Amino acid sequence: MRLALVAAVLGTPFQIALGQQPPSAPPAMPPGMSGMPGMGPDSSKTPPAASPAPTTAMPGMAGMSGGAMAMPIPMPKGMPMVPGLIGLTPPVASFLPGAGVDPMKLPVVKPTEVARLKNGDTLDLTAMLLRRTIKGRTFVMYGYNGQTPGPLIRVPQNATIIVRFHNRIDLPSSVHWHGVRLDNRYDGAPGVTQAEVRPGDSFEYRVHFPDAGVYWYHPHVREDIEQAMGLFGNMIVDSPDPDYYSPANREQALVFDDLLVNADTLIPFGKEGPDFALMGRVGSVELVNGESRDTLRAKTGEVVRFYLTNVASSRTFNISFGDAPMKVLASDVSRFEREQRVSSVVMAPAERYIVEVRFEHPGRYALVNAVQAINHFAGEFDPEVDTVGIVTVDSAPATPDFGSDFAALRANAAVSRDIDRYRPYFTKPADKHFTLTVDVSALPLATVQFMDVDTAYYAPVEWVDAMPDMNWLSTSKQVHWAIRDDATGKENMDVDWHAAQGSIVKVQIFNDPKSFHPMQHPMHLHGQRMLVVARDGVPNRDLVWKDTVIIPVGSTVDLLIDASNPGAWMMHCHIAEHLGSGMMTILHVDPAAGPPAK
Amino acid sequence: MRGQITRRLRGSRSRARLSVVALVVGLLGPSGPIGPYDIPLYGTPKAPAANGHGRLVYADSPFGVALTKDGHTVYDIQITAAALPAPSSLGAYSTYVAWAATSDLTQWTRLGSVVNGNSIVGPVDLNKFLLVVTAESDSTSATHAGPTVLHGISPSALLQKFLTKPAFHGIAD
Numbered sequence: 001m002r003l004a005l006v007a008a009v010l011g012t013p014f015q016i017a018l019g020q021q022p023p024s025a026p027p028a029m030p031p032g033m034s035g036m037p038g039m040g041p042d043s044s045k046t047p048p049a050a051s052p053a054p055t056t057a058m059p060g061m062a063g064m065s066g067g068a069m070a071m072p073i074p075m076p077k078g079m080p081m082v083p084g085l086i087g088l089t090p091p092v093a094s095f096l097p098g099a100g101v102d103p104m105k106l107p108v109v110k111p112t113e114v115a116r117l118k119n120g121d122t123l124d125l126t127a128m129l130l131r132r133t134i135k136g137r138t139f140v141m142y143g144y145n146g147q148t149p150g151p152l153i154r155v156p157q158n159a160t161i162i163v164r165f166h167n168r169i170d171l172p173s174s175v176h177w178h179g180v181r182l183d184n185r186y187d188g189a190p191g192v193t194q195a196e197v198r199p200g201d202s203f204e205y206r207v208h209f210p211d212a213g214v215y216w217y218h219p220h221v222r223e224d225i226e227q228a229m230g231l232f233g234n235m236i237v238d239s240p241d242p243d244y245y246s247p248a249n250r251e252q253a254l255v256f257d258d259l260l261v262n263a264d265t266l267i268p269f270g271k272e273g274p275d276f277a278l279m280g281r282v283g284s285v286e287l288v289n290g291e292s293r294d295t296l297r298a299k300t301g302e303v304v305r306f307y308l309t310n311v312a313s314s315r316t317f318n319i320s321f322g323d324a325p326m327k328v329l330a331s332d333v334s335r336f337e338r339e340q341r342v343s344s345v346v347m348a349p350a351e352r353y354i355v356e357v358r359f360e361h362p363g364r365y366a367l368v369n370a371v372q373a374i375n376h377f378a379g380e381f382d383p384e385v386d387t388v389g390i391v392t393v394d395s396a397p398a399t400p401d402f403g404s405d406f407a408a409l410r411a412n413a414a415v416s417r418d419i420d421r422y423r424p425y426f427t428k429p430a431d432k433h434f435t436l437t438v439d440v441s442a443l444p445l446a447t448v449q450f451m452d453v454d455t456a457y458y459a460p461v462e463w464v465d466a467m468p469d470m471n472w473l474s475t476s477k478q479v480h481w482a483i484r485d486d487a488t489g490k491e492n493m494d495v496d497w498h499a500a501q502g503s504i505v506k507v508q509i510f511n512d513p514k515s516f517h518p519m520q521h522p523m524h525l526h527g528q529r530m531l532v533v534a535r536d537g538v539p540n541r542d543l544v545w546k547d548t549v550i551i552p553v554g555s556t557v558d559l560l561i562d563a564s565n566p567g568a569w570m571m572h573c574h575i576a577e578h579l580g581s582g583m584m585t586i587l588h589v590d591p592a593a594g595p596p597a598k
Numbered sequence: 599m600r601g602q603i604t605r606r607l608r609g610s611r612s613r614a615r616l617s618v619v620a621l622v623v624g625l626l627g628p629s630g631p632i633g634p635y636d637i638p639l640y641g642t643p644k645a646p647a648a649n650g651h652g653r654l655v656y657a658d659s660p661f662g663v664a665l666t667k668d669g670h671t672v673y674d675i676q677i678t679a680a681a682l683p684a685p686s687s688l689g690a691y692s693t694y695v696a697w698a699a700t701s702d703l704t705q706w707t708r709l710g711s712v713v714n715g716n717s718i719v720g721p722v723d724l725n726k727f728l729l730v731v732t733a734e735s736d737s738t739s740a741t742h743a744g745p746t747v748l749h750g751i752s753p754s755a756l757l758q759k760f761l762t763k764p765a766f767h768g769i770a771d
Contacts, residue, residue, distance in 0.1 A: 316663075318665050318667075318669050320667045328660050331660070336660060340660050342660065342661075343666065343667040344665060344666070344667045345661065346659070346661035346662075346663050346664075346665050347661070353661075370667060370668045370669045371665075371669035372668075372669040372670055372671070372725055374757065376757075376758075377759070378759060379757040379758050379759035380757065380759075381725040381726070381754070383668065383669065384669075385668070453758075454758060456756035456757070456758055457634065457753050457754055457755075457756040457757050457758075458634045459634070459754075460634050460635070460663070460671070461663060461671075463669065513634050518634075532662060535655075535656060535662055536635070536655050536656070537655075538655050538656075541658060542658075542660055544660070549662065550661075550662055550663060552656075552663060553634055554634040554635055557662075
């Protein structure tokens with residue numbers, strides 16, 4: 001009886017009329033390099049091009065039989081498309097960067113250069129179109145200063161630099177200095193702290209770096225497009241203390257990303273707003289420093305300090321270096337109280353970790369992302385292992401030998417002392433309770449029906465896009481992700497949230513597992529630092545200052561915010577499509593005397 | 599908006615939805631829908647009055663979400679048990695021990711001691727598993743030997759299989 005029931009539900013023809021294209025229709029793109037209209041804080045509402053374009057449909061899909069497909073999304077191996085979704089396309093026009101531009105006239109992407117800057121220095125940072133070749137396929141994409149990742153900005157702690165940003169892409173943009181507790185007016189959040197920087201325009205940022213560590217910069221306009229197309233770069237802030245981290249022979253920044261392609265084509269983006277609104281856009285190719293298979297060299301016994309950043313729109317990584325031992329030193333805004341030995345690094349979008357790895361023996365070490373995906377159709381877990389790089393270790397010994405330093409796990413007393421003044425507040429009642437949830441409307445009926453019956457189990461973290469067909473067809477027109485204030489019922493930008501400068505704010509966030517599509521959310525708070533003092537009621541035993549925290553489905557986190565930096569600061573999910581579907585609010589940190597300086 | 603969708607479905611397929619709801623309720627048992635971390639525990643004929651509940655919490659990790667290198671989530675389990683009889687009433691036993699077993703019962707991992715009230719056991723890093731509490735003579739035993747008094751399944755064991763459904767015949771690999 002149950003089999004027949006499910007078949008009847010899933011086999012129902014759709015009742016929602018969406019545009020369809022014949023399977024052989026080529027991708028259509030709007031004219032690029034056009035001026036853009038204004039944009040409020042809801043970045044999903046910004047149309048990315050002035051002229052409309054037809055919805056794109058492309059042929060071919062792995063795992064399918066028959067030829068009546070208008071589905072450009074690569075499906076996981078062995079995963080069928082839900083029958084009722086075949087032939088549907090998202091209710092948005094399509095967009096790709098640089099429409100009408102001859103790729104051969106664009107500059108080829110350059111490797112990342114290090115921009116070592118000192119206090120008072122100026123950097124020109126230009127967002128531009130460029131040409132990238134990934135797995136033998138050439139695409140028109142974006143980059144900063146012709147590089148992907150963009151220039152690695154390296155500054156001493158407490159430096160202030162000037163960055164003259166020039167927008168030379170075909171969308172409005174801005175630069176957000178992720179994790180940096182800088183002056184609010186330079187936070188780069190259009191609609192909150194500045195107007196968007198229109199194509200052809202410039203904006204001057206003054207960026208002050210109060211905290212040592214690794215940070216990153218990216219646009220805060222249509223992140224689902226601009227970030228995914230290559231606009232991101234790292235910042236490393238050096239402590240004046242030469243012994244700040246345990247010693248290493250070498251340093252290396254690794255930026256983890258992914259890109260969604262099908263055959264020779266980038267999967268277009270939603271023009272009026274993000275597609276893939278349910279799960280975010282999960283790429284089919286995983287990238288490290290812009291490459292599909294990064295290669296590194298090391299010497300035997302070498303200790304390498306890696307600065308790891310996840311810039312993907314939605315994917316959470318689980319990174320390891322073969323059997324090489326590893327210890328984690330720091331995360332977003334500080335070192336840990338105590339270093340820990342780890343076998344892998346779990347890194348949600350926008351999170352950073354600093355680890356040290358010792359390559360003890362000559363040979364090849366695979367840089368691997370390994371997760372347990374779920375095959376919703378088979379009802380089984382499906383191990384997924386992607387090798388995203390290779391570290392080749394030569395037989396020559398590394399000098400000096402930091403083996404004994406590496407073997408020791410440090411306790412960072414300075415971090416604990418800094419946190420001590422916050423400990424009395426760990427157990428105080430929360431000042432604010434938020435629930436993360438979602439409302440949907442007008443999704444394809446088959447999606448709604450499938451989601452309704454596939455509710456016996458929700459994975460706390462979705463490691464891959466197990467249902468890319470349903471995901472692709474969901475857009476910000478139909479999906480409304482919400483940060484809901486439990487006290488008032490208000491959501492997102494309607495939440496009235498204030499804190500006095502210098503106060504210590506406790507926030508409890510619950511990720512509702514009973515919403516239409518529960519999913520993890522990497523929540524990011526701009527311009528402040530926070531501690532994850534408890535997760536699901538279990539106190540955190542090794543604290544670190546964070547700006548982004550992953551909240552799995554059904555989980556509750558208790559955050560303690562050091563509200564020291566005045567201004568209007570966004571808090572949002574860092575899955576770009578969730579942000580573009582409304583999942584953002586504002587924390588107003590009110591200065592002790594009067595409004596924030598303009 | 600969610601209500602609108604529900605109403606639309608009710609209008610067209612109310613009987614089908616009721617059947618689905620009844621089926622899911624039947625699957626989950628009398629305690630109703632459970633969360634992604636909940637494990638209802640049921641007594642056995644050896645201890646019919648025993649009952650309890652397990653709750654998965656992430657094992658200690660600097661990343662918040664604890665994973666093994668190959669991506670298995672690592673949990674501790676908070677067990678709340680009630681009406682467990684004295685172990686000695688079941689034979690030559692002195693304690694209760696929680697185990698995680700694979701669904702084919704070929705691999706058992708000792709998780710720790712369980713008492714009436716609250717216990718924390720673990721860690722467990724299996725994708726799907728059975729949670730079993732047995733009476734044992736030794737809390738450090740590496741193998742289970744005594745009678746089972748409580749059992750339940752991990753929430754992930756509720757994953758449903760759709761590939762065998764007629765709607766997908768002919769299109770799956």
